[in-house]
Amino acid sequence: MLSESFVASTLSSAKSPTASLRDVGVCVHELQPTSILRSTFKKSSTLTNCLAVSPSHIFTAQADKAVIHVYNREKGNQEAIVPFPERIRSIAVAGGKYGDVLVLGTEGGRLIVWETCTGRQVATTASHLQPVTSLVVDPTSNFILSGSADASVHVWSLPGILSFSKPALSATRQPTNSPIRTFSNHRAAITSLAVGHSNGRHNIVVSTAKDNTAIAWDYHTGRALRTFLLPLSATSVALDPVDRAFYVGYEDGSVQSVDFYRSQSAQHPLHDPSVQSTPAQVSMEDRWLPPSAETGSVKTISLTYDGTTLLSGHANGKVLSWNVARRKYTSSVADYTHPITNLVMLPPGGIPHPSSDLKRKAHAIVKPRHDSGLSAPSHAPGAVPAEYMFHTHIIAPSDSRKPTQFSQALTHSSFPISMIEDGLAELAAFRQPGNVEVTRVSSGTAPAKESPEDAAARDSHVTELENEVSVLKKKVAVNETARHNADDEVVQLRSDLANLQDYINELHEKQEAAQQEKVLRQARKQEHETKKREAWLAAEKKGRNGDAVVQKMDIDDAVTSDSDDQSDE
């Protein structure tokens, strides 16, 4: 069944919602085919960028406590409450389609990386001077981008942070677990980040800040590609699935789309150096206005799978949907009373998607271990400690195995042709007398071997064997006589053959004779014909009717030819 859903989380407020939504902090809402609330998770209150969804779990960083709530999507319950030394201001899931790695941005400006399947936890240096308020992980799961209130965006290498063994040189050049790049074009606090959908080297990221700018830049080089001057300060940003445009939400509840493809230049507009230094002004009038002013500020926005509907979460607890094609508000999808701070679209159900093809599943997370068990052992730096275990449930075999003959036969509508042909060949061999004996004997002794425990059995076995021997002897005798018979038969056949040869020679002679006779007859006929013609000509010459003469001759011939035919026979 084709369906599309999203997860929304709220920040608890003074308002009291309806009974069904009491205590609810996270909602799983089906958008299509019918807009309906599917499930809820309770007791959570999150700020923006504090919700992360993996295939098996939902993680929420709590607004006023230094804890993370972990909800199990499979069981639909709260699985754990994980305390941390500092408040968590943003979280993101890394680890590709499995989502096994959780990245946390703390109030103190550091990142904490937690492998939820092993319980290993690594903290980075506190490179941000202010709380880390937005976090994204790139599609290759290799880079983390963290935006902070200190106006800078750091790029971190995830393998660099997680790897047990670090390449020797880089360790000496810079302190470990520090960002590899810093982007500081913004002049005010970063509000939101959105990363492009490319796995390649030219992926982009769009960052918005309180200085009313949005910058599209290349996080592999740190180069700004284009600066957009927005009419207002954006609170949230989302990128088109094909990276053709981005969408921003504003404090006043309106949203706006900003298209990269405005010009007709043959070059990709973002990679055109001539316009990179010129900021693009985004018009105030182009904003898509909300139905009423009461919706409050846009807290978060998200795009559907096909990129045609934009969802925005608002401070008054409403989720609004906007039609991208018509650039306007469509409808209100849901109302959760409390401010909606996060919206995460789930991959659609019913479409084959790499993210739905999982080889393993995490039923339960492993809480971070604070003991030193998982740091590298002191006597062998860089080695992986023996306690390092990866907790998972393997559900599908790796596809490296080739299909065997057995597996092919098992799912075939009857049996593969090759197998049936082998069987037919074997049956044909089976029908020949000699082979039957061989097979029967070998298969007859095989089960006999299995019961040699007691003497009686052995005796019966011996008698059985003796019987068999006598049977065999009989058969041998039969064979012998058969062979004698066969010899006689061969002699007989040889003489027959000689007779036949003679007969054939005789026939050959006869045939030759007949041939000769035929030739003779032909000659005679021709002679006769000429005679006839001559007679006719002669008659004509003489003035008589030639035909009458010929007819007369024919009558004569008929008599003679009859006799000819008879002689042929």
Add this chain to the structure above:
Amino acid sequence: MSSTTLRAITHRLTTTPVEQLPPIASFLAASLNDCAELLCTPQTQKSGKSDSDNAVQIHKLKTRLASLLQDRSVEGRWTAVILVKATVEAGQWEILRGYEPIVRSLISILSKPDPISTRKMCIITLTRIFHLTYQYPTLVREITTPQLPGFITAALNLVSTITKTPSGSVRKPKPNTPFMEIVLHALLELIPRHITLFRPFGAQLRTLLVEVIGSSSPAYFPDHVIDVAEQLLVSLHKCAPKDQAGSGWKDDCKSTILSIHRTTDHVFRAVVEQWESVDATLVHTRPNYSQEMGDGGPDGLGLPGWSGLHSGVDRLIALLQILSDFISMPSAAAVALPMGSILDLTSRLTSVTVPPNGAVSSQSGIQFNQEISRDEREALWMELPRIHIACMSLLSRVVGILATSATSVTQTILEQAVWTFKGERFNRDLRSAVYALLRSLVPVNGPAMTRQSVVSLTNVLRSCCNDLLPPTGDSSSTGNSGSDSKTKSKGAQGTANADAFLNPDLQKSRRAQVSPFLEVQQNASGLLQAVFLSIPAELVPPSIRAEMDRSIILSSDKNAMFASVLNPVPAVKGRGAGSSIIPFLTRPYADQMEVEALIRPRMPILMTAPEFDAYVDEDEEAEDEDMADGGYSAAPKTTEFLKQPVSAPLQVPKSDDSKTATPVPTFHKRTYTEESTTEEPTPQKQEIQIKKARFDEIISTTSSQQPFSQPAPTITNAEAPKVSTQVSTASTTVASQAPEEEEDSDDELPTLNIDSDTDEEDDDVTMDG
């Protein structure tokens, strides 16, 4: 139709003499498959006369099959087995219901002296039946629960002999049995589905499997049999009582690792190992240096002892294989993959590599054990690549199952692979295994790789290029001729390759032969692709990059060339633009879709459209497909939503008022005439002919147009730049109501979408007017 087929089949089955059935068996089976629909219809729903006739035919068929299975001739039984399988596949639940007697006679065939093929097919059919019943509790109760134990016993009796000991039954494999592989496959297939029924056989199976896996010279089994046996041994943990399923896996996996360490203690006794375990609890065995290498007793897994270096290495490889099965086969419950121990183990095994020729102990970094003879040491060097290949495939499985979550250990794995490669690159299978491992590893951490890691890959990449090139490259032929001339001048012509001299075409013809695409080449090509795609191009040393480009051009490797073109060498300052190998890609593969997409991208065409709506038409289609599939339009709320686009043009702020005036009435009419539009297809087809011509004009004008900001959708006057706007709005309205019309335009290029959509829009006009 299928009912007559069914009648024909039953008739054929009952009238044909049994001896003549086998030749037509496969044909009958195929025909039975055609009647699948009939066979799987529930019989309770059949009421009409023809239906009851079908029921009679099905009953006849079943009865005939049952009697054929009991037939005295082998031909009859042979045919019956094939047809039973065919009916089961075709009829599924409906046929399986009431097949219990047939299952019983199938099992009894196993103990009869029938031809091997009959019994093999019998095993497969039974496996399939038990396999299918798994989903249906009623069938499990009727068929599987009573019959499966009998089948397991019969199948095991085919391949082994049982002896009863005080501690339980012990099974010994029969040597040289044709059934071993098929029986093991069948059990492997059934264990995960019927765990409880297999539980009593767990211990017996284990005794059989350890004999098969540990078999040395007297009872030898081919590799593929041992492979299945290993997988089956790994699956045995599922037979453990329910509460211990997880711990059974853990214990088995742990004892496998310990067994590998124990075997390695013996196999590596010729060297003094520098390796130190991270696990302090690991205890080493002290091998006896005076005796021949060997291990006497059963180890943690119950495998029997072995003796001699070669069988020791065989055992080591089998154990590594079992370990990789543990981490790649489906497990019964959540398990803890001991990553630390596995990497510790591979670190030990890869730390000893073949020293370079003639190296003494101090130079190569490997300390020789002086108590062991030189012969054994050299024998060990010979065996080492085999061990390392098994290690590499184990690590490949680790990366395969962890995927991106392997990040924390990728650097460790990379170091082990590169180190092994350095020592043993002479072995082709090892090279192939290393390529395969790196091929899956590089995408995981390639983008964030450091320069040191990339440089460490240099040697691997260079030999990768060599392996990709055809066996007789240009360099070797020129080198050959050079040496030829030299030897000639020296008068030592006899040593030169006389054939090459006499027949200069020989090399050419040999090169022209299409060499089989070996596994090593496949892996090498895959690795190069991964390197091109994932590793930042500026980190790859230019000389290596040039060599990689050269070898993929020479081997005409399309995918690798594609990867190279998409990730060109970055331009160096002061040297102009970086070069690209794109001509080499387009010459041979110009007809390929991807090449077309790369060279003449369709995105610029989307750009010619004014503003933002340009791409929307494409998206809307995707959305509409979804809607059509999911019954989206059926929902009451969404139909309301779907109607909204109709009024859209009214509210969109337009700069051009004079033009907006025209579409409004047409769009309104569009809404009201919605019912009539469903009968639209006929006029539309006629229209297409006319519209195509006009579209050509549109394209030519559009390409020269400047971007147009928000033109109003006009329909009556087809002015060029407005086409795309029209399209976007049109597709939202029209496409959602008539999804079947979308099928025409789905496969076409975006430009053509504009075409078809325009047609539809104009159709509306014609209809309305």
